[in-house]
Amino acid sequence: MNGAEERMKRVLRVLGDDLWTLRAAPLPPSVWVRWLPHGLVCLVAAGTALASADQLVDNYRLGAQYGLLCSVAQGVAVVLALWRPVPAWWLSTVVTVLAALGARQEMLSDPSMGAHPWPWTASGVVAQGTVLLLLGLRVPSRVSAEALAVTVFVTWLVQGVIGSTEYQATGVLAVSLFAAVLLLGAALRGRREARYQLVEQAGITAEERARRTLLEERNRIARELHDVVAHHMSVISIQAQVAPHLVENPSDELRENLEGIRKNALEALTELRRVLGVLRSENPEDPYGLGAAGSGATPDAPQPTLDRLDALIDNTRAAGLDVVTLVRGKAPAYPPGMQLSAYRIVQEALSNALRHAPGSQVRVEVTHDRRGLSLEVTNSRPRGPVRSSPGAGHGLLGMRERAVMLGGHVAAHPTLHGGFTVLAFLPKDGTALPLTEDTGPPADLELIFPAPRPKPPTAQPPTGDETR
Template sequence: MGRMNGVREQLIRVLRMLRDDLWTARAAPLPPSVWLRWLPHGMVCLTAFGSAVSNVDHLADRYQFSAQAAMLCSVLQGLAVVLALWRPVPAWWASTVVSVVTALIARDHLLDDPHSGDPSWPWAPPGLIAHGIVLLLLSLRLPTRVSAEALGLTALLTYAVQGVIGGANYGPSGKVAVALFTVVVLLGTALRGRREARHQLVEQTGITVEERARRTLLEERNRIARELHDVVAHHMSVISIQAQVAPLLVEKPSVELKENLEGIRKNALEALTELRRVLCVLRSENPEDPYGLGAAGTGNAPEGPQPTLDRLDALIDNTRAAGLEVVAEVRGEASAYPPGLQLSAYRIVQEALSNALRHAPGSRVRVRVTHDLRGLYLEVTNSRPEGPLSSSPGAGHGLLGMRERAVMLGGHVAAHPTLPGGFTVSAFLPADGASHPAAEDGFPPGLAPISGPTAGEARGVRIPDMPMPRPGTGSTAGPSTGSSAGRQQEKRPHDE
């Protein structure tokens, strides 16, 4: 009984193996062949061999050539076709000379044989095909001028042999040959022009992409520069005012002190004047702000102050008014950040919200701001878009501008899609301006992430769709960065 069970199990294994091997539709394609790129060369060589063989038979039977002469002329004609793959002009000369010599030798035989059956002359069908292939290869490789010259000289030699020298007892093939050669040259020229146009288009596209990337980088750096000019101008104004007020704070200031302070004030005013002139050149009148999120330089106050973290609540309100459901959360206690850091943080959040508006309509967005002793951490995460995607009106600055701002301050930016179909942007801006190494999740070592998807995705764990807290149910840890940032969670989008 045990032996029967063993045989049965063996039979079952064999049947299962046959089923797995033969009852399947899985793909098993052949690997790409390196010989396919030599296929055109092989076809030309095969055509040259065929024309040489048929030409031997035609020259021996119709033109009454000897076996040696027929073989020699046919082999030379076939070699001319093969040579055209690498040296089209010498190949054309070789084919033309062989064709003319063959026609002149055949003329003597046709004159002596009135019963030859009127074969095609001066172009025999195999020679006509071989010479046509040579002209095709020449027109595919060389400029149109060279192809036209070769065609014209071929037509002139055909007329000289058939019309001027002439013959007897033959069927004229000159007109058919010239017409065929003309079609072949036109076809080769058209294909060559198409190939060159495609190559130029690819090169121009590559140049355009590089120039666009370079222009985008320069535009973003220009934008950052003019915003930093605003910050510097503010400090220069403060220096000027302090230098003007300082003598009044001393009971009896000396003349040297007054002169030094007056010199500081004048230098500050001159620097401020130069900065304003630079700002008039750098600032555009109407920079693109398609979603009304408050880009710098808009409105009637081009010299107004640049935004800081205190205006994040207004930025989020504008985003909600544009149609996104936004939840804000602030953790930690805000430090006295430098103006440049606050401006960069505001712009990073602004650009992340603009990207969510462009590329994730109808999604839910979570904005988290974490204050740490080392610096400021920002995270903007949107869920899967619910509405149809529309073309983006942006100029392509996006992530490039975020990274430029973060690197300028010694920080870094991480951006990646989430498994449920959303997108997250995280940035760390150090308070001291020192460069901190970034981990895979975008956090500096020792600063734990405040959201879970990044670490889980790095390990390949399936993460459910981002549970977005409903406005009014969330909580904040620590004071707000602005006057009303802590109240953002109490507002619903439809109440805006």
């Protein structure tokens, strides 16, 4: 008995799971759906052709051949309106006029026929209305208004000027319906065009925004590199001025050439200072003290190098992040532009962690080797509420621009633990290395944030691997 009860419970449970549910089960997308309007129009064409044949042959007594010919032509006009709305409208109008004139002849010859709808039959109104709706959806409003005006004129000419004996006048009703249908078609067409223009304008705006962001970031990089170039030009000027004093009895040609070098360097330096005065921003926003050096309140400050990473990280800690740094290898004499780019990459990665991962742990790893400089900035998942940041998207773009300029590359992707990592490599000699495709975080990625190692005693020399 227990076995039967268990089976019954399983059956009821299965039935409950299968039938007592509100799960959504939509139909799969089908290519036939886009042909649904065409199918509906074809059904309307078939229905109007059959109804028109019944009215023209039986009620108006136009004969089988004449009535069927007009009915088929009316149905063909409805189908033709899917591809050629203007010729379809002409065909439908001409067929209606021919059928109305034939019915008038029969009504005049046989007054006992009774009063029938004339000059527009019910099937004719449906067919002409469908054609006008398709015409209003496809052609400009001016063309739709012209077609309606011609239809009104033809209706007035047949009913008001030519006329007939006893009949049920349908001209006013038909014209009113045609005007409403054309107004609906024109409104739908205007809405479709407005939506298309909106989508097109949105695409153009997004493209312009991306282009502007790229140009702004390149402008900022060029502005900073002007400082480096200006420093070199200053050194050239000083060396050209000192060089004659280092040679015994320098010739006049040597003095003249060195004086020319010094003069050109000073002129170039003057021009660079003018360009810097135009490019530099007056009031950059820097709430955490991580902003660009050489701007704002101290526009003449030198551009930062790797020696100032400690101050940058101290400011980041003061802003609320737990930052651990790890330095591997001994730093060689990097070019100033490379040091500036490395500093900016770390700065931007820390700024992103402040904005998008408040309260997180951050590991900054700097590795020096014979090939160049490797940078890694990894943050854990945020511990505080993340506020919306309406930035211009300069962060990763600026990192990649700086790295590519020096022949390096940058990879950035989220981690499996909900954080984010930025990896950058800058070659020492500026030679671009073959890029590897960034396929996202590796499958075995684990975030480990090493605790700061104790500082070595002051009596011992520093080693190659140093944590600070």
